[in-house]
Amino acid sequence: MILNLLNLLCGFSLILIALAILLHYFRSSKINFYFFLLLLFAGFSRFQYGLTSLAFIHEGKPLVLRFFISLFLIPPIFLLCLQSFISEQVTVRKSLLHFSFFGCIVFARILFGELNLFVLGLFFVTYTTFYYFLLWRSSYRYLKQHQTIFSKQQLFKVKQLIIWIFALSINNFIFIVYYLILNPSNKPEAIQHIFDGTVICWTFFLIYLFFNPGIVFNEVFKKKDLDRDFAKEFDIWSSKPLQKTENQDRALELVVRRHNVILLEHLRKLKPEIVIQSSSSNLLSVLSQHLNYPKSHIKFVLKYYCRHSQSDYLNVLRLIHALTLINNGYLEYYTIETLGEHCHFKSRTSFYRHFKRHLGVSPSQYKTLIE
DSSP, X not given: OHHHHHHHHHHHHXXXXXXXHHHHHHHHSOOXXXXXXXXXXXXXXXXXXXXXXXXXXXXXXXXXXXXXXXXXXXXXXXXXXXXXXXXXXXXXXXXXXXXXXXXXXXXXXXXXXXXXXXXXXXXXXXXXXXXXXXXXXXXXXHHHHHTTTSOHHHHHHHHHHXXXXXXXXXXXXXXXXXXXXXXXXXXXXHHHHHHHHHHXXXXXXXXXXXXXXXXXXXXXXXXXXXXXXXXXXXXXXXXXXXSOOOGGGHHHHHHHTTTHHHHHHHHXXXXXXXXXXXXXXXXXXXXXXXXXOOHHHHHHHHHHHBSSOHHHHHHHHHHHHHHHHHHTTGGGTSOHHHHHHHTTXXXXXXXXXXXXXXXXXXXXXXXXXXX
């Protein structure tokens, strides 16, 4: 009784979310059609099953299960749902290609009549396994390309959503294999056990959507975050010395130790644009003047607490400033070359070299990935 009621509420909630996505489309003209289709498909079937099991309607089985071949639509929907999230565009040609096998099944059904459930189940296992490979490949390629594009928090949300898509598709896989192969003779009982068994996963997914409403409106995969702190992500400074203090610096260490925590905090919060116009030769003077600390103290901290050499530290600050400008839309109005000059890199080659070194992609590739 409790599981039947949970199925009813879960199905109704999924339908409401699908309608919210549709309403958002009318307002913004943006929609992940396959996510909408997935929620509507799952919500309607589960809602109808709940009504039937609670005797509100007298229906032998959910509408979507009247024709077993319709279940071959679900693996492509999961894949196209993920690809719509990560690429924001799935062409009609690509969609037709993925649904072509379903068309072949429909043609075989018309040509040969009722198909054997066991044989259909074996076809489905092979078919779904292939789509799991495509899901994995799309996810792996996307995360590999964008691991330096997203912040850690964004990357965590993206990975969460990908895991949920896999979890729901595996749930669906178990359901159909059990229904078509392991228990083809007792259809009503198979339907009951599988719906009751998978409702828990869908309920947790609903809770996940409740705490992450950005998914409903396709905002999880946005790469621009105006509050993103690139300096923190680059992790320039260590809270502990990175090497043993040399003999000539031991006397200075005793002096710096008294305020090195405060000095490190000031350096962490330092705005890159303050010093990026400097050169390696006058960097210490600029930092000393701005932070009001002796040059010897700053030199000591740079030597023992900074993860980069003095010249590399300056280039990392320039790169952080460049990424902040990109994140705030600088490249919508200016070229990549102008950005490199604005961030005081010595040359276009220097800008590209440091960008590739720290982010794994060139500035032009980065621009393509975030657009």
